[in-house]
Amino acid sequence: MAAGDFYEALGVPRTASQEEIQRAYRRLARAYHPDVNKDPGAEDRFKEVSEAYEVLSDPATRRRYDAFGPGFRQVPEDVDPAAYARARAGAAPGRARGPGGEEIRFGAGEGFEGIDLEDLLGGVFGGRGGADRARRRWGPVPGGDQEAELPLTVEEAYRGGRRAITLPGRGGTRRFEVNIPAGVTDGQRVRLAGQGGTGSGGAPPGDLYLVVRISPHPRYRVEGRDIHVDLPLAPWEAALGATVAVETPGGETKVRVPPGTSSGRRLRLRGQGMPNPRGTPGDVLAEARIVVPRAPTDAERRLFEQLASVSEFDPRGVPRRRP
Known part of the structure; x- marks a missing residue:
């Protein structure tokens, strides 16, 4: 180059x-x-x-x-x-x-x-x-404002706190201690007063704005202040109902699964999403994903076969009618 x-x-x-x-x-x-x-x-x-x-x-x-x-x-x-x-x-x-x-x-x-x-x-x-x-x-010329991206994990954006970052500058790298508010969202800007372009003739420098970019996460999907997470369920938990643990950025919590829950159903945990210092926090939306045993035991197989022989439920159409 x-x-x-x-x-x-x-x-x-x-x-x-x-x-x-x-x-x-x-x-x-x-x-x-x-x-x-x-x-x-x-x-x-x-x-x-x-x-x-x-x-x-x-x-x-x-x-x-x-x-x-x-x-x-x-x-x-x-x-x-x-x-x-x-x-x-x-x-x-x-x-x-x-x-x-x-x-x-x-x-x-x-x-x-x-x-x-x-x-x-x-x-x-x-x-x-x-x-x-x-x-x-x-005459004096004020310094211009500058922007840089601030990549954060979902957990970092949720918790906030102080973080050291390194940014390039014309005279070499610059290090900052940044106070990140809890619950920052993608695209939100964090202002560092006086850390932008240098002014001339005694004029003040500009500001540096750090634009938050929340990195992709293997478990969570963030939309605004709502956090989406998959909720794996055993077939009997989905059919009979259960109370199961779900991991959130704020820690483990419990969610009640209603009987008859199918894959794709979203269970809302109000106020468990991204914090909001100025208003209502977001929610966690746990989406049911029914998971079957990859290698069922002999006992599990017999029970599934028994269920198949007596059930009239057909997930692809009308219920089966037995003679």
């Missing part, structure tokens, strides 16, 4: 829509997040993917990246992208305008890679202190 090619980092074409970029990032971030992928190199790949998404997910930043390439951060905001893009492509010498309308000339084939910001602004505002004078002229 070409160094600094953010489109290749996400595996999308340069014509990709914002939705395609977001889907690609979510897929790769889940695959390479250091908390779930312990392979060597996974953390570096996660940093690469996150930096690419940080740039390409913002339309304005993406336009500057498309125009100026990997060195776009060193380019003053008011430099004309079209003029400089022609110069980067090796066209005839071009011109661009600085922040005050000052003309900046470029030689053929010159680009922003490796350019010295002090030299560039010094040429516009005079001397090696030109960059400082430029910043004073533009």
Whole structure:
């Protein structure tokens, strides 16, 4: 992969829509997040993917990246992208305008890679202190808000609590201690004030928003605040009724199975789902799944054969009538 090619980092074409970029990032971030992928190199790949998404997910930043390439951060905001893009492509010498309308000339084939910001602004505002004078002229610029995904298991989302996370940054990885509210739902955002983009000229930094993504679970399926779980039942438990244990993220609880329960019936445990600090918690919906012995004993087989000989029940149609 070409160094600094953010489109290749996400595996999308340069014509990709914002939705395609977001889907690609979510897929790769889940695959390479250091908390779930312990392979060597996974953390570096996660940093690469996150930096690419940080740039390409913002339309304005993406336009500057498309125009100026990997060195776009060193380019003053008011430099004309079209003029400089022609110069980067090796066209005839071009011109661009600085922040005050000052003309900046470029030689053929010159680009922003490796350019010295002090030299560039010094040429516009005079001397090696030109960059400082430029910043004073533009005034303070607040830092932008940023987003990153926060993958959680169902149990972590249910319990909440403090958690250490690692995120990539331009100066290396950043570690945070995050207070996760109990009962966060998929797509909910956790705000870290002042941890976003850096402001300039003394302006405050932006905020960092962690978007919760609840990872697939082998037992639970989460829909909003409701938690769905399969409830295996023996044929006699389903037919005669029983009180059985069911595992939930909050621990084991009991559910009463009414007589005559068939597979697919949902038994609701009210208030046992995701907590809700501001209102009613969700429910646990235990879905009956009738399970038969894979290798019945001789005694079990005789009892099933006896049941088959006397029962008039036909699950595929009308009850059987015996002579």
